Each structure stands twice: as structure tokens, then as C-alpha cells.
Amino acid sequence: MSKQTNTKPEELLLYAVTDRHWLNGATLISQVEAALKGGATFIQLREKNLDDEAFYKEALEIQKLCRNYKVPFVINDNVELAKKIGADGVHVGQSDMEALDVRKVLGDDKIIGVSAQTVEQAELAEKHGADYLGVGAVFPTGSKDDATEVSFETLKEICEHVHIPVIAIGGITRDNVVKLNQSGICGIAVISAIFGQTDIEAATADLKNQTKKMLGE
Ligand SMILES: Cc1ncc(COP(=O)(O)OP(=O)(O)O)c(N)n1
Ligand SMILES: Cc1ncsc1CCOP(=O)(O)O
Numbered sequence: 001m002s003k004q005t006n007t008k009p010e011e012l013l014l015y016a017v018t019d020r021h022w023l024n025g026a027t028l029i030s031q032v033e034a035a036l037k038g039g040a041t042f043i044q045l046r047e048k049n050l051d052d053e054a055f056y057k058e059a060l061e062i063q064k065l066c067r068n069y070k071v072p073f074v075i076n077d078n079v080e081l082a083k084k085i086g087a088d089g090v091h092v093g094q095s096d097m098e099a100l101d102v103r104k105v106l107g108d109d110k111i112i113g114v115s116a117q118t119v120e121q122a123e124l125a126e127k128h129g130a131d132y133l134g135v136g137a138v139f140p141t142g143s144k145d146d147a148t149e150v151s152f153e154t155l156k157e158i159c160e161h162v163h164i165p166v167i168a169i170g171g172i173t174r175d176n177v178v179k180l181n182q183s184g185i186c187g188i189a190v191i192s193a194i195f196g197q198t199d200i201e202a203a204t205a206d207l208k209n210q211t212k213k214m215l216g217e
Pocket of ligand 2: 136137144147190
């Protein structure tokens with residue numbers, strides 16, 4: 001990896017993306033804490049329907065928790081909120097604010113993650129200052145209605161064409177993560193394989209082990 005980025009590949013090993021669909025009466029903070037105890041290495045707060053005030057309060061709370069665990073904390077899509085609370089960064093998709101513009105808002109030191117489904121998108125995101133790429137959906141997923149499927153070949157090609165770390169996302173479980181072996185990724189991002197599990201802490205620890213094995217660590 002020759003290009004300097006604001007993330008370390010080891011921080012991207014097991015990236016947990018929140019989803020209140022799985023709360024079932026629990027609080028998001030308790031679920032995120034269980035994921036952190038189980039060894040999640042990165043947290044993304046992803047809220048699609050929360051009002052501004054509640055989103056702000058929740059982001060502050062989860063940011064504090066992540067700081068206690070020394071784990072990077074980014075916010076999905078909402079660049080203004082990330083700026084306001086001084087989050088470690090944001091994750092944006094192809095239909096969100098462009099990485100170049102995000103960088104102007106957040107400055108040089110913050111983490112910008114960008115979703116990519118093609119080599120062209122990946123190269124452009126890197127050129128525009130992305131620190132890492134989230135590529136998927138690599139398997140069928142029930143967590144995102146409009147997810148585009150990305151083949152193993154495309155995932156591998158993306159990894160070969162960029163110098164920033166790449167993580168895979170979409171339908172990844174403890175049982176299928178092995179199929180991502182030799183793709184070139186440095187980690188995985190998941191929702192349901194962590195937050196959809198009864199024992200979040202144990203599921204996170206198990207998935208982390210399986211991911212390390214897949215990477216040959
Ligand atoms: C790590 C990571 N990778 C990809 C995505 C998907 O982002 P996006 O394409 O913006 O879709 P939404 O998450 O906004 O539905 C992600 N969130 N995280
Ligand atoms: C946010 C996102 N982006 C591409 S697939 C996906 C959903 C991932 O969720 P799961 O790990 O439950 O398939």
C-alpha cells in the first residue's frame with residue numbers, strides 16, 4: 001500500500017454497521033458495546049429514518065463508547081453531523097456527497113469511506129481522496145433493498161486496481177466468509193451477522209476468528 005490513507009488495514013478487519021431493525025427492544029448503544037466487546041474493529045452508525053435531534057444525541061453517545069474502546073467511528077451519509085460532532089469520518093455511497101466535497105468539509109485527517117461496485121468507481125473514489133472502499137453486495141443480502149450484486153471477480157479486480165484498503169460487504173456470514181479468500185480484501189463489513197445474532201458479543205468474536213482464518217492470519 002503506497003498511498004497514505006487515514007485508516008490502517010487492521011482497523012478494517014471486522015467492521016460493524018448498525019441497523020436498528022435488529023433492536024428487538026434492546027438499545028443501539030448496548031448492541032454496539034456487545035460488538036465492541038466481541039472485537040469489532042470499526043463502527044459505522046447507519047440511520048435512515050431518525051430525526052436530527054435523536055441522530056445527534058445517539059451519534060455523540062456511540063462516539064464516546066467507541067473512543068473508550070479506541071475503535072474508529074464513522075457516520076453513514078451524514079457529513080454535516082460527522083463534522084458537527086468531530087466523528088472520525090463518514091461513509092458515502094455513489095449517490096451521496098462526492099469524496100472530493102466530503103474532504104473539503106471534513107479536512108485532511110478524517111476517514112472517508114466510499115462504496116464502489118465497479119473498477120471505474122473504485123479508481124475515481126481513490127483519486128478523489130477515499131481512505132477505504134466498501135465493495136458489495138458480495139452475497140445476497142436482506143439488509144439493503146437496493147443493493148447491487150458484485151461478483152468475486154469484480155471484487156478481486158477492484159483490489160488489484162487500487163492502493164487503498166478494500167473491505168467486502170453484503171450477506172457475509174461466519175460460514176461464507178471463507179469464499180472471500182484470495183480476493184485481496186483486508187476485512188469485511190456486516191450488519192446481520194453481528195446485530196442480527198442473539199449473542200452479539202459471541203457472534204462478533206466468532207466472525208472475527210473466521211475472518212482472520214480466511215485472511216490467513
Ligand atoms: C462499509 C460500507 N460499505 C458499503 C456501504 C453501502 O453504502 P451506500 O452505498 O451509501 O448505501 P447505504 O448504506 O447508504 O444504504 C456501507 N454503508 N458501508
Ligand atoms: C449496507 C450494505 N451495502 C451493501 S450490502 C449492505 C448490507 C449489509 O448487511 P448484511 O451484512 O446484513 O448483509
